[in-house]
Amino acid sequence: xxxxxxxxxxxTNALKTxxxxxxxxxxxxxREASNGDIIFYPLPVGVMLSLYGRKALAEDATVDxxxxxxxxxxxxxxxxxxxxADDIIEELRGKGVKIIKEPEKVFWGxxxxxxxxxxxxxxxxxxxxxxxxxxx
Amino acid sequence: xxxxxxxxxxxTNALKTxxxxxxxxxxxxxREASNGDIIFYPLPVGVMLSLYGRKALAEDATVDxxxxxxxxxxxxxxxxxxxxADDIIEELRGKGVKIIKEPEKVFWGxxxxxxxxxxxxxxxxxxxxxxxxxxx
Numbered sequence: 001x002x003x004x005x006x007x008x009x010x011x012t013n014a015l016k017t018x019x020x021x022x023x024x025x026x027x028x029x030x031r032e033a034s035n036g037d038i039i040f041y042p043l044p045v046g047v048m049l050s051l052y053g054r055k056a057l058a059e060d061a062t063v064d065x066x067x068x069x070x071x072x073x074x075x076x077x078x079x080x081x082x083x084x085a086d087d088i089i090e091e092l093r094g095k096g097v098k099i100i101k102e103p104e105k106v107f108w109g110x111x112x113x114x115x116x117x118x119x120x121x122x123x124x125x126x127x128x129x130x131x132x133x134x135x136x
Numbered sequence: 137x138x139x140x141x142x143x144x145x146x147x148t149n150a151l152k153t154x155x156x157x158x159x160x161x162x163x164x165x166x167r168e169a170s171n172g173d174i175i176f177y178p179l180p181v182g183v184m185l186s187l188y189g190r191k192a193l194a195e196d197a198t199v200d201x202x203x204x205x206x207x208x209x210x211x212x213x214x215x216x217x218x219x220x221a222d223d224i225i226e227e228l229r230g231k232g233v234k235i236i237k238e239p240e241k242v243f244w245g246x247x248x249x250x251x252x253x254x255x256x257x258x259x260x261x262x263x264x265x266x267x268x269x270x271x272x
Binding site for chain 2: 001003004005006007008009010011026027028029038041042043047049073074075076077078088091092108121124
């Protein structure tokens with residue numbers, strides 16, 4: 001098994017609402033699958049974000065579609081500077097996005113903020129100096 | 137805002153249990169952060185998977201750590217053939233991993249299976265012919 005992740009699939013409560021968010025608020029270009037029930041956003045080199053009905057996602061994995069609450073995961077958009085994090089938060093605020101945590105210096109040495117998508121999936125917008133070695 | 141995702145962070149119920157899973161069952165090499173409370177797995181070009189305490193994840197995002205149930209997301213390991221998906225499932229089964237869905241042809245034209253990590257995060261192991269255009 002190689003060390004790789006090729007897709008993150010989000011189960012949405014309302015596909016159109018979520019797609020509007022990623023299309024119009026984040027401003028991302030989508031690639032539609034033929035059946036129209038799932039929407040793909042290609043991301044840099046080999047990773048995709050997909051949106052899919054939450055119920056369909058559960059059915060597809062053959063698990064129960066019950067429960068609610070904290071999801072136990074975040075998605076992150078790591079920036080190249082603190083200013084870039086500030087700029088993105090201001091851009092998103094201007095578009096009406098729910099800011100969960102304003103940018104601030106955090107104990108682990110970074111500069112971090114957090115927003116929510118329409119399904120309350122958390123996106124961390126952060127400058128993480130320890131990721132400098134990664135190909136961002 | 138660019139079209140990019142740089143990290144997927146999983147909030148674990150027991151960091152050591154989850155780390156053992158990704159280290160020893162998936163066989164991945166980890167990169168430890170200086171504080172030891174979070175474990176990073178670099179993935180191809182610019183994406184990382186991180187493991188972090190679920191409670192700490194909620195605190196970091198300033199959200200409540202309540203709730204349970206279906207998480208509304210999956211992670212995917214897309215293979216280059218149906219056989220590769222079969223081989224990975226057999227490898228994981230041999231290591232005692234919980235197989236949620238055996239590999240099977242699915243309605244959208246792919247060949248898909250599903251396993252669970254120790255926190256019941258779902259990994260889809262699938263051959264998806266529509267991802268051929270992606271750089272896998």
